[in-house]
Amino acid sequence: MRDAAALGATPMLETQDVARYFDVSRPLLQRLIAREPKRLLRAVDGVSFAIPKGTTLSLVGESGCGKSTVARLVVGLYPPSRGSVIFDGQDLAQARADASQRRRMQMIFQDPYASLNPRWRVRDIIAEPIRAFGLVKDKAAVEARVGQLLTQVGLSPLDGQKFPHEFSGGQRQRISIARALSSNPEFLVCDEPTSALDVSVQAQILNLMKDLQKQLGLTYLFISHNLAVVRQISDRVGVMYLGRLVELAPAETLFRTPRMPYTRALMEAIPDLEMTGRQRIPVGGEVPSPINPPSGCPFHPRCPLANERCRAERPALIPARGTPEALVACHAVEEGRDGGPQVEPAAVGAVQGV
Amino acid sequence: MSNTQPLLQVRNLRVEFPTRRGVLTALDDVSFDIHPGEVLGVVGESGAGKSMTGAAIIGLLEPPGRIAGGTITLGGRRIDNLPYKEMRTIRGRQIGAIFQDPLTTLNPLYTVGRQLVETMTTHLPLTPAEARKKAIEWLELVGIPAASQRIDSYPHEFSGGMRQRVVIALALCAEPKLIVADEPTTALDVSIQAQVIALLKRLAREKGTAMMLVTHDMGVIAETADRVAVMYAGRIAEIGGVRDVVKNPSHPYTIGLMGSIPPITHRMERLLQIEGAMPRLSAIPKGCAYNPRCPRVFDRCRVERPDLIPAGATRAACWLYDRADKEAAHEVAQTGYGEVRHA
CATH class of the missing domain: 3.40.50.300 (P-loop containing nucleotide triphosphate hydrolases)
Incomplete structure (x- = not known):
């Protein structure tokens, strides 16, 4: 769908x-x-x-x-x-x-240490997409564009002369972003x-x-x-489990009233910085192997609401009962066995104020 | 915390790395206690020296790093100057260690049972048969299903979370009084992380084991620790009870650090951020190491290095809390110089 x-x-x-x-x-x-x-x-x-x-x-x-x-x-x-x-x-x-x-379209990678060529100067790293796509022709204009990009990500145009190893992890990630932005x-x-x-x-x-x-x-x-x-x-969040989307909803809906039991378990697992003394119930078990995924709903071996249907039939991603703006792949939600939308205490702060 | 004798006393610990370009000071004047049964959390960003502190205590500093000053006392006995062989008998028996990556901690060529049995027969007066029985008990205790069969499995046959459970069993099986856990949950997924933290907490409480928990994750600390030490550039910036440090920090660095953690409870238009980055060991600024990034810096911070002094409910290395500077600091706050960036 x-x-x-x-x-x-x-x-x-x-x-x-x-x-x-x-x-x-x-x-x-x-x-x-x-x-x-x-x-x-x-x-x-x-x-x-x-x-x-x-x-x-x-x-x-x-x-x-x-x-x-x-x-x-x-x-x-x-x-x-x-x-x-x-x-x-x-x-x-x-x-x-x-x-x-x-x-x-461009991509920013996780590891800013592995995604920048250590032998290239930063200005060449950032200019590569500009040259490859022929976006700016003459040399001075390329240089000006690189300087502008560096400024845009919070670095100095002079940093272009340096090599990646001279930067900290955060600065390197800024360089990756500048490179990604260079092709507009x-x-x-x-x-x-x-x-x-x-x-x-x-x-x-x-x-x-x-x-x-x-x-x-x-x-x-x-x-x-x-x-x-x-x-x-x-703006919107998709929760994935074993290669499938199990919940897809506007961010506020998802965090306020998570529906899929797996989404709830993920929120429960977040350590409590508010120190409300809330007792956490860690979800049991581990993610199964994607080579041999469980039958039916992939989450059923860990799910507190699983029944026969969950073990046999794979749920489709459909609007959730009670919060139709959220798409949820869960038989329990569809049948109303989950007790309807409940405000998640972990995600809204059981006790307000810091 | 309590009036009992501290189990571990670290006093003015200094760790140096001689390099070709001069000596780098990785830890400078670090002092703290851990009482029996207490969990001390040590937080900080990468390079702050938190793992180095743990390594110094278990006597596993990577050469050329060396303890250049200060003392480490465990149960009344100095352990920082022991020869390698003697330190080996203390590691395992008195201090257990848990590291971030369970795959490199376990020997891939031995079954987990053999590794547990070996640890126990080395440190405890047990026969191999008794040790094997105990090993199965330990595996059950850390939550490994079908322990009596899994005991003869090799580390690669376990998943990441299960492997970390084995490592915890291995660290605890010789019944040490102190556990040094260096980022024990960082390599694990959130749902597994919660399981492992709950397990560590429960076992430490049941066995009365003290723990030094090194992590960059404030959430893990808030859930687990009794007291927290916040490290910055090789020194302790603030130390105190976990509630006070998390909810009501005093040091501007701790305030900034806590503020930059994205909240799960609501969306913020902008996250609070600390400008700049932690200095390299070779370029630690004069005075307070945090002064170039501090929104409440004043003249004294640039010249004189602060020691830990009482600050609110905690102790912080910050001149703002020195009585003589209270007025000066107040003035700074009044003029609004860089104020409220950390709210």
């Missing part, structure tokens, strides 16, 4: 039932000798969402849920095994073939951009990303495992 956000104006990006499988079988000969079938890892298994222009969609989930694979599918680093990715009304494969379309993109895919940073630096980068979105009207797909970070930056 199509995401409701896809209706109306053309979204910046839309995925329709997109999936990506990886073949993790043993080598052919060994497989034949042992008479094993092929083994497929379903990293992403049918995900549909849309991102309206100028907004931020975040995908959250634990490691192995497929959120980074979605990021790579969306910028065309992996071709989808099934389904389609549509960039501004055009199929992604076509858009990728056209440089004037390709420059409109409209859509940025940010794969855990602050996970490798300290909290005080994380705040700087998040503020910078918000400012840039306002100034330049950017659209973000933001990938993170940190719910608190996601709350600060998102």
